[in-house]
Amino acid sequence: MAEITLKGLAHSYLPDPQSPEDYAIREMDHVWHQGGAFALLGPSGCGKSTLLNIISGLLEPSGGEVLFDGEKVNSLSPEARNIAQVFQFPVVYDTMTVYDNLAFPLRNVGTAAGRVHERVMEVAEVLELTPQLKRKAKNLTADEKQKVSMGRGLVREDVSAILFDEPLTVIDPQLKWKLRRKLKEIHRRFNITMVYVTHDQLEASTFADKIAVMYEGQVVQFGTPRELFEAPNHTFVGYFIGSPGMNFLPVAMEGGRVMCGEAPLVVGEAFEKALQATSSENVKLGIRPEFVEAHATEVKGATEAEVVDIQDLGTYAILSLRLGGILLKARLDEDEPRPRVRAWLRFPVGRLGLYVDEFRVEVPHE
Amino acid sequence: MNRELPTTPEAVRERAARANDRRRRRARPASRQWRRRGLMTAYLVFVLLPIYWLLNMSFQANSEILGALTLWPQDFTLEHYARILTQSSWYMGYVNSIAYVLMNMLISISVALPAAYAFSRYRFIGDKHLFFWLLTNLMAPPAVFLLPYFQLYYTVGLFDTHVAVALAHCLFNIPLAVWILEGFMSSVPKEIDETAFIDGYGFPRFFVRIFIPMISSGIGVTLFFLFMFSWVELLLASTLTSTGAQPIGSVMTQTKGASGIDWGALSAAGVLTILPGILVVYFVRNHIAKGFALGRT
Amino acid sequence: MNNKVYNNRAWWLILPMLLLVAFSAIIPLMTVVNYSVQDVFDAHTRFFTGTEWFRETLNDPTLQMALLRQFAFSFTVLAIEVPLGIGIALLMPKRGWQASAVLILVTMPLLIPWNVVGSIWQIFTRGDIGLMGWSLRELGYGYNITRSATDAWGTIVLMDVWHWTPLIALLSYSGLRSIPDAYYQAARIDRASQWAVFRYIQLPKLTNVLVIGVLLRFMHSFMIYAEPFVLTGGGPGSSTTFLSQSLTTMAIGQQDLGPSAAFSIIYFLIILLVCWVFYTAIMNLQKDKQERGV
Numbered sequence: 001m002a003e004i005t006l007k008g009l010a011h012s013y014l015p016d017p018q019s020p021e022d023y024a025i026r027e028m029d030h031v032w033h034q035g036g037a038f039a040l041l042g043p044s045g046c047g048k049s050t051l052l053n054i055i056s057g058l059l060e061p062s063g064g065e066v067l068f069d070g071e072k073v074n075s076l077s078p079e080a081r082n083i084a085q086v087f088q089f090p091v092v093y094d095t096m097t098v099y100d101n102l103a104f105p106l107r108n109v110g111t112a113a114g115r116v117h118e119r120v121m122e123v124a125e126v127l128e129l130t131p132q133l134k135r136k137a138k139n140l141t142a143d144e145k146q147k148v149s150m151g152r153g154l155v156r157e158d159v160s161a162i163l164f165d166e167p168l169t170v171i172d173p174q175l176k177w178k179l180r181r182k183l184k185e186i187h188r189r190f191n192i193t194m195v196y197v198t199h200d201q202l203e204a205s206t207f208a209d210k211i212a213v214m215y216e217g218q219v220v221q222f223g224t225p226r227e228l229f230e231a232p233n234h235t236f237v238g239y240f241i242g243s244p245g246m247n248f249l250p251v252a253m254e255g256g257r258v259m260c261g262e263a264p265l266v267v268g269e270a271f272e273k274a275l276q277a278t279s280s281e282n283v284k285l286g287i288r289p290e291f292v293e294a295h296a297t298e299v300k301g302a303t304e305a306e307v308v309d310i311q312d313l314g315t316y317a318i319l320s321l322r323l324g325g326i327l328l329k330a331r332l333d334e335d336e337p338r339p340r341v342r343a344w345l346r347f348p349v350g351r352l353g354l355y356v357d358e359f360r361v362e363v364p365h366e
Numbered sequence: 367m368n369r370e371l372p373t374t375p376e377a378v379r380e381r382a383a384r385a386n387d388r389r390r391r392r393a394r395p396a397s398r399q400w401r402r403r404g405l406m407t408a409y410l411v412f413v414l415l416p417i418y419w420l421l422n423m424s425f426q427a428n429s430e431i432l433g434a435l436t437l438w439p440q441d442f443t444l445e446h447y448a449r450i451l452t453q454s455s456w457y458m459g460y461v462n463s464i465a466y467v468l469m470n471m472l473i474s475i476s477v478a479l480p481a482a483y484a485f486s487r488y489r490f491i492g493d494k495h496l497f498f499w500l501l502t503n504l505m506a507p508p509a510v511f512l513l514p515y516f517q518l519y520y521t522v523g524l525f526d527t528h529v530a531v532a533l534a535h536c537l538f539n540i541p542l543a544v545w546i547l548e549g550f551m552s553s554v555p556k557e558i559d560e561t562a563f564i565d566g567y568g569f570p571r572f573f574v575r576i577f578i579p580m581i582s583s584g585i586g587v588t589l590f591f592l593f594m595f596s597w598v599e600l601l602l603a604s605t606l607t608s609t610g611a612q613p614i615g616s617v618m619t620q621t622k623g624a625s626g627i628d629w630g631a632l633s634a635a636g637v638l639t640i641l642p643g644i645l646v647v648y649f650v651r652n653h654i655a656k657g658f659a660l661g662r663t
Numbered sequence: 664m665n666n667k668v669y670n671n672r673a674w675w676l677i678l679p680m681l682l683l684v685a686f687s688a689i690i691p692l693m694t695v696v697n698y699s700v701q702d703v704f705d706a707h708t709r710f711f712t713g714t715e716w717f718r719e720t721l722n723d724p725t726l727q728m729a730l731l732r733q734f735a736f737s738f739t740v741l742a743i744e745v746p747l748g749i750g751i752a753l754l755m756p757k758r759g760w761q762a763s764a765v766l767i768l769v770t771m772p773l774l775i776p777w778n779v780v781g782s783i784w785q786i787f788t789r790g791d792i793g794l795m796g797w798s799l800r801e802l803g804y805g806y807n808i809t810r811s812a813t814d815a816w817g818t819i820v821l822m823d824v825w826h827w828t829p830l831i832a833l834l835s836y837s838g839l840r841s842i843p844d845a846y847y848q849a850a851r852i853d854r855a856s857q858w859a860v861f862r863y864i865q866l867p868k869l870t871n872v873l874v875i876g877v878l879l880r881f882m883h884s885f886m887i888y889a890e891p892f893v894l895t896g897g898g899p900g901s902s903t904t905f906l907s908q909s910l911t912t913m914a915i916g917q918q919d920l921g922p923s924a925a926f927s928i929i930y931f932l933i934i935l936l937v938c939w940v941f942y943t944a945i946m947n948l949q950k951d952k953q954e955r956g957v
Contacts, residue, residue, distance in 0.1 A: 002375040002378070002379070053848075056852060057851075058848050058851065058852075068375070068378055068379060068382060069375065069379050070379075071379045071382040071383050072382060073378070073382045076378070076381065076382055077851065078848075078851045078852050078854075079371050079851055079854045080371060080372060080378065080381055080382075081378055082371070082372050082373060082374070082375065082377070082378045083852065084852060085848075085849075085852045087845050087848065087849060089845060091845050091846055091848075091849040093863045093864065093867075094867050095863060095867045096863060104853055104855070104859075104863075105852075105853040105854060108371075108853060108854045108855050108856065108859060109371050109373050109854055111373075149849070152849075152853060153852075156373075157373075158373060158374040158375060159375075160375045160378055371854050402754050405750075405754055406751075406754045406755065406756075406765065409751055409754070410765070410768055410769075412825065413768060413769065413771065413772060413825065413829075414768065415787075415794065415795075416783045416784060416787040416795075416825065417771065417783065419783075419786060419787050419793065419794045420782075420783050420786060420787075423786055423792070431792055432791075432792065435791075435792065435794075435797050437794075473683070476679075477679040477680040477683055478680060480676040480677075480679070480680070481676055481677045481679075481680035481681075483676060484673035484674075484676035484677050485677075487667060487668065487673070488667055488668055488669070488670045488673035489667045489668065489669045489670070490669070490670060490671045490672075490673045490674055491671055491674075493673075496677070496681075500684065501938070502935055502938070503684060503687075503688050504882065505882050505931075505934045505935060505938050506688070506931060506934075507885070507886040507906070507907055507910070507927075507930055507931065507934065508886065508888070508907075509886070509888060509906075509907040509908075509910045509911050509914075509927075509930075510695065510910065510927040510928075510930060510931055511688075511691045511692075511695075512910075512911065512914060512915065513694075513695075513698075513914045513915070513920070513923070513924075514690070514691030514692070514694035514695055515691055517694065518690060518691055518694070533683070533686070533687060534687060536683050536684065536687045537684070537687040537688055540680055540683060540684050540687075541684065544680065593774075594773060594774055597774065597776060598773075598774065598775065598776045598777050599776075599777070600776060600777055600778045600889050601888050601889060601907075601911070605915075614776070615776050615777075615778045615779065615889075618778065618779070618782070629786065629792065632782055632786075633782075633786065636775075636779045636782050636783060639775065639776050639779050640771065640774070640775050640779070642774075643771065643773075643774025643775060644767065644771060644774070646774065647766075647767050647770045647771070647774065648767060651763050651766055651767055652763075654766055654770065654833060654837070655762075655766065655836065655837055655840050656837055656840060656841070658833045658834055658836070658837035
């Protein structure tokens with residue numbers, strides 16, 4: 001159990017990286033606190049697995065430091081870091097039985113046979129592998145193999161951390177849910193730092209207390225699932241989290257009014273001031289579809305928009321709209337009246353975010 | 367160095383501290399890496415030394431060879447090579463060898479491809495027995511067939527021709543080719559064939575246009591093996607030929623003259639037999655790593 | 664694969680191959696069988712002898728000795744080449760230009776004509792002009808392959824190791840290359856020792872290719888002819904005379920058609936028997952694979 005700190009960490013697979021695009025991990029600082037359950041969320045190719053391999057020591061970063069409890073471990077091999085990692089695809093030792101597979105990590109460091117047995121039985125119980133213990137690992141199904149792989153990580157006590165690299169990819173959905181709960185349970189029981197890599201926001205938010213969202217080799221936001229939903233730090237987080245993703249309206253000040261394309265918006269004085277102050281060309285207003293107010297009739301302070309499509313999803317509907325040439329979405333509850341051709345939109349100021357050059361800028365409210 | 371692996375976070379921390387300490391004092395030698403390289407180099411030296419010695423001899427005049435032992439040619443000469451490459455009795459040996467090797471490769475691969483396909487895709491009467499019988503031919507010692515071959519080819523008038531040797535080498539090369547290709551073909555999913563047939567491909571067109579390109583690296587490896595076993599075989603090749611189609615291997619025996627062995631010429635001729643092999647390996651080097659397991663890992 | 668279609672028209676695909684192999688194998692084999700049960704004086708005079716030649720051959724002490732030597736030789740070289748080949752495969756670099764270069768150098772001995780291999784070693788080991796022979800003598804060891812049976816035997820084994828270890832090495836190398844990186848990573852995470860990695864990851868993956876390797880090596884070492892013939896001529900005495908050479912001497916040198924034919928058949932049967940055992944082993948391995956149930 002250790003606190004894992006990444007200091008100025010950067011990694012490139014190329015021998016001589018030139019531009020930022022050459023880096024799999026761009027310079028970043030990050031702390032995984034002792035005993036937390038974390039998720040590392042991001043689309044494929046964003047550097048999640050690279051980061052995980054750097055933490056476990058399978059990769060040596062080309063720059064920066066990895067610290068365990070404040071001590072630099074860059075040059076320590078994975079064996080010496082006492083860290084467990086579960087990979088995306090099951091890795092089992094074909095010629096061994098399930099029991100021997102689970103005992104393998106313990107026997108490698110000469111754990112007493114009695115203790116090995118205790119731990120193996122305990123983990124097998126948790127993962128429901130007990131009936132399979134005597135079978136050769138080679139003859140297991142993909143599900144069972146992955147459970148064995150996970151078991152080899154969980155069987156070790158006192159590890160610095162357990163890292164999961166999309167461990168449930170090959171598992172069928174029903175079992176997936178069950179295993180995620182098991183992991184959560186194990187986490188609560190042993191208080192081990194766990195980092196869970198996934199590209200599935202649902203998986204991330206059910207497992208983790210805090211989620212780090214990665215984008216193009218950087219952690220763009222680290223926060224609770226609620227924070228990520230309500231106040232995304234970066235337009236990417238807004239798009240990526242939530243379904244459908246956040247709306248972003250490119251805006252500009254024209255003649256003292258906030259304009260989105262040709263449509264004027266009513267957003268309040270604080271935003272107007274903030275917009276006035278910025279010199280950037282890339283300014284967007286972000287709002288979750290859940291918070292967009294769409295009225296079927298004209299209301300005060302609303303902007304008129306054209307309805308493109310209504311997607312009825314039972315208890316709610318997703319409205320696709322065009323406002324000043326920009327497509328956006330709004331979510332309607334079932335009891336709200338459905339606009340047909342035109343809709344009048346209002347954006348509650350408290351739910352709006354200002355994004356300058358893709359990053360969120362705090363707007364002081366009066 | 368402490369070989370014990372740490373089993374608690376505290377131990378990891380302690381170890382990291384120690385390692386960092388050490389690094390401040392001196393860089394860590396990558397000793398394991400060097401041991402690997404050292405052993406590999408030792409083996410390569412073992413492989414290359416006899417070949418180097420052959421090369422060394424081939425560039426020395428016979429007087430130097432028989433004089434004092436020299437580690438490299440003191441008086442560098444190309445006379446042996448010049449002789450081999452200008453006298454037709456010598457260089458025809460190479461031409462003959464290459465001729466029957468290429469013929470054999472062509473014959474073997476063209477009959478083995480359809481046969482291997484049949485074995486990998488269909489069940490038919492006697493398939494297993496036939497396959498086993500084929501493999502037994504791979505195991506037949508050439509010495510066993512020496513006399514019957516001699517008589518057979520003499521009777522049909524093929525004695526001392528390239529065809530005779532090419533056909534004789536089919537004894538082990540065709541079974542080998544079928545066996546290797548069958549392995550590669552079995553690793554190509556059957557659905558490919560079915561899709562192609564549904565798309566209206568006839569068998570010959572499918573086979574040539576789609577299937578063969580898919581197992582090209584398998585074919586490359588097969589050709590490599592066919593070349594190898596036909597090129598290196600001498601017992602059959604020298605028995606079935608006299609002067610007209612004599613392989614280089616038996617030409618080399620003529621270096622035994624009345625005045626003893628012509629070591630220089632023998633060495634130069636030996637060096638020249640190694641070159642085609644190197645050329646062939648060079649071409650298939652990228653397939654060897656994967657293909658040498660013959661599709662059976 | 665179990666999903667093969669039953670179709671007897673597949674015979675048409677086999678036919679060309681069958682005709683050629685039959686021409687190369689069956690007709691000559693019939694000749695051999697024919698000779699083995701007859702005593703041939705000349706083209707027109709021959710007697711049926713039944714199993715006489717077989718009995719004579721099986722009781723011939725020189726052939727028995729050759730057979731024993733043959734087995735001793737085959738097992739010796741297998742015992743050296745298989746572990747050594749695996750070791751080399753583990754040491755070979757996996758990527759970069761070094762990988763290609765080492766691959767080409769290691770493969771080289773396999774592509775040298777067998778009699779040239781004999782010549783290379785003849786030159787290399789001669790006491791007067793050979794580097795190895797000369798060095799050993801300079802070091803004070805009375806090395807002489809034409810006089811000492813031990814030296815001759817040792818040199819032939821060394822030559823065979825030089826010649827054929829690459830085959831095992833390349834087979835193993837390509838077997839090792841098929842192991843995904845994830846296995847090695849998992850092993851490091853599990854804190855497996857180098858030995859454990861070899862024992863539980865690499866060796867299981869090598870079983871299939873090693874069966875092939877052992878099979879090929881056994882066959883070829885059992886038929887070895889050209890290399891010892893050039894290097895030692897089977898001597899000193901008959902200490903390095905193996906089966907192929909005995910047979911060739913008998914058939915071509917002495918023209919003993921009957922006994923040599925009988926000998927041929929026995930020789931062939933021994934190889935078949937050993938290979939049948941291997942073949943069954945391979946089949947069982949594949950059955951195992953199917954049971955894994957894909």
